[in-house]
Each structure stands twice: as C-alpha cells, then as structure tokens.
C-alpha cells in the first residue's frame with residue numbers, strides 16, 4: 001500500500017524512524033520489499049537521478065510498482081532522492097512518486113529558499129511532499145562529490161527561517177554525517193547539540209538524516225579478505241547515535257552505502273569461495289537474502305518493526 005511520505009514522517013515523529021533505502025536494480029527492490037513485509041515495517045523506497053539514468057526511470061519505477069503488486073501489504077512511499085528541477089519535474093509529472101527532494105544546499109541560503117519554495121509550490125499542487133536540505137554534507141554519493149572543507153553544519157536559526165519561507169515538508173540537515181564509505185574521517189560523530197537545537201526550533205517537524213549507514217568494520221574486513229581494497233579507517237554512524245537521534249526529531253534515515261558494501265561483500269566472497277560458479281542468479285539470490293536480513297537489522301535499529309499496522 002503506497003502512502004504519502006508526509007503521512008509516514010508525521011506519524012513516526014519522535015517515536016521511531018523510517019528507513020529510506022536507495023534501490024538500483026531488481027534484487028534490491030525485492031530484497032527491500034521482502035524485509036518490509038517480514039518485519040511489518042513502513043519503508044521509503046528512494047531513487048536517485050543516477051539510479052533513474054542507470055535502469056531508465058520507467059524501468060526502475062515499474063520494478064517498484066511490480067513489487068507493490070507482489071507485496072500488497074507493504075506500506076511504502078516512493079521518493080526521489082537528491083533531485084534538481086529537471087528530475088523533479090519529471091518525477092512529479094509522472095504521478096508515480098509521493099515525494100521529491102530538492103537539493104539546493106550548495107547554493108546560497110537565499111537561492112536555496114527560492115528554488116525550494118518553487119518546487120514546493122509545484123509539488124503541493126499534486127499532493128506530493130518535498131524534502132529540502134540545509135547545510136552541506138561531505139562525501140561522495142553517485143555523482144555528488146563534496147570535500148570536507150566545503151561541508152558545513154546546519155544552522156538551527158536558519159533552519160527555522162528556511163522551513164517558514166519555503167513551506168517544505170521535511171528537512172535534511174547536516175549534523176556530522178557524510179555520504180559514502182569514508183565517513184567521519186575526523187572521528188567527530190553526530191553533533192547532538194546542533195540536532196537538539198534544530199529540534200527545539202522546529203518542534204514536530206520531520207528531520208532527515210542523510211549518510212545514515214553504519215559502515216561496519218567487520219564488513220570492510222570481509223571485503224578486503226576477499227580481495228577488496230577499501231580503507232579500514234572508515235567509520236559510519238554508530239547504532240547508539242541513531243537511537244539517540246530519533247527522539248530529537250530524526251524521522252527518516254537514508255541508507256545507501258551499507259547496501260553497496262553488502263553487495264561487494266556477498267559478491268567478492270561468492271567468487272572467491274565458488275570459483276566453479278558462473279550463474280548470475282545464484283549470486284543474485286544470495287545477495288537478495290543478505291539484503292533482506294540486513295534491512296531487517298536497520299528496521300530493528302530504527303524501531304520500525306510492526307509499525308506498518310499504524311497505517312492500515
């Protein structure tokens with residue numbers, strides 16, 4: 001059952017968070033919906049513009065719609081992650097998305113407000129909600145690349161003005177996370193004083209955490225033991241940080257890097273351990289199973305297990 005993103009985020013505020021997972025291909029779509037069904041958790045399915053270009057937007061969204069028919073009990077929303085106006089117009093025009101993100105965080109505050117407000121007007125006309133971003137996360141995601149020097153935290157005072165002036169429905173904030181596998185290189189972790197202050201300025205308003213992956217050192221070690229060469233100093237967001245952030249207003253936690261690492265681990269170990277294999281679906285089935293299990297751990301972490309019942 002598809003619901004609006006705003007419904008999900010307003011419902012869970014302060015109590016639990018909804019996992020927002022970026023999907024790129026069929027195994028991920030199926031793995032995600034299986035997990036949502038098994039743990040009766042609401043989910044947000046996300047597609048980046050990069051994912052839409054990779055599979056073709058219609059192909060990608062059609063896979064999600066096929067999953068909707070296959071798993072009719074799953075409560076989900078469909079979100080365009082990190083869009084600019086050209087992607088957003090397409091996503092809104094298609095009538096298939098429940099929310100879009102306008103990422104104008106790299107612009108000046110004034111220009112970010114202007115671009116976001118224009119998208120909000122366009123989206124709200126069609127009943128679609130809008131996530132905006134204020135502050136800049138460092139790191140790499142698809143074709144986004146931001147150096148640590150160019151990143152900065154969200155200002156709580158600006159956050160209040162921004163939400164008032166744009167009318168956006170949720171806000172992605174920069175409070176110490178980063179995109180990609182090389183997180184927290186400075187080891188500083190989540191900035192709870194800033195998060196708390198933003199929550200106080202915007203009570204009840206859904207906040208979004210990008211770069212919410214954990215980047216488990218055990219996974220990195222297994223990848224490298226199977227021939228990978230990933231940096232072992234990477235540190236993601238720790239589970240206790242996520243748990244602490246939810247009562248402060250984080251309603252949506254974006255997860256992308258952990259799933260990429262999982263794909264790398266499953267496939268590297270598969271080819272190392274089963275050199276006689278050459279059947280793509282054998283590795284694909286292993287990945288789907290591992291994907292479902294891993295999403296299950298995220299659902300438990302965010303407290304979303306069993307919460308689909310709140311929407312039926």
Ligand SMILES: [Zn+2]
Pocket residue numbers: 082141179210211254
């Ligand atoms: Zn992001």
